[in-house]
Amino acid sequence: MFMLTKKALKRSLMAIALPAMLCFTVTACSDDDDDAPRMRTKEYAFTSTDSTANGKVTIKEKADSTIEIAITLNKSIKDTTYNFGVFKGEDVAVTTDTLLALPSVKSTGAGLESKATVNSISYDSAMKVKAFARISFVDGETEEAVATKKILDAAN
Numbered sequence: 001m002f003m004l005t006k007k008a009l010k011r012s013l014m015a016i017a018l019p020a021m022l023c024f025t026v027t028a029c030s031d032d033d034d035d036a037p038r039m040r041t042k043e044y045a046f047t048s049t050d051s052t053a054n055g056k057v058t059i060k061e062k063a064d065s066t067i068e069i070a071i072t073l074n075k076s077i078k079d080t081t082y083n084f085g086v087f088k089g090e091d092v093a094v095t096t097d098t099l100l101a102l103p104s105v106k107s108t109g110a111g112l113e114s115k116a117t118v119n120s121i122s123y124d125s126a127m128k129v130k131a132f133a134r135i136s137f138v139d140g141e142t143e144e145a146v147a148t149k150k151i152l153d154a155a156n
Contacts, residue, residue, distance in 0.1 A: 070115035078109035
């Protein structure tokens with residue numbers, strides 16, 4: 001009969017138990033969680049009307065069935081207040097049908113971002129709307145467009 005010493009028995013058990021525990025640990029920490037919802041994001045890059053700045057419009061689906069719209073601009077004129085909006089239609093010159101007025105932002109001379117959460121429309125429904133985003137500022141009496149970009153269904 002084969003007899004193991006106490007030390008040899010411990011080593012044999014460790015040799016069996018350690019790989020089994022590692023296998024269980026690796027499996028338990030898997031990142032493949034199929035139950036987690038996959039949130040969708042759509043980005044639209046743009047260049048300013050004078051080609052000195054660029055930015056993007058981001059539409060992001062959130063877990064609570066709302067969408068977040070963010071408009072960013074990488075350069076701005078210091079101490080100027082910029083207006084951000086999303087308008088219905090494809091003609092970027094017509095700004096009478098406002099879908100969303102995002103918060104205005106006063107520039108420090110660096111990049112800018114304005115964002116808003118919309119809970120009245122789903123991501124899928126939003127993607128079917130013909131719209132455009134617009135960044136502008138008031139220069140004296142006139143509102144000057146800094147950038148416009150067709151988004152959602154109008155971008156197709």
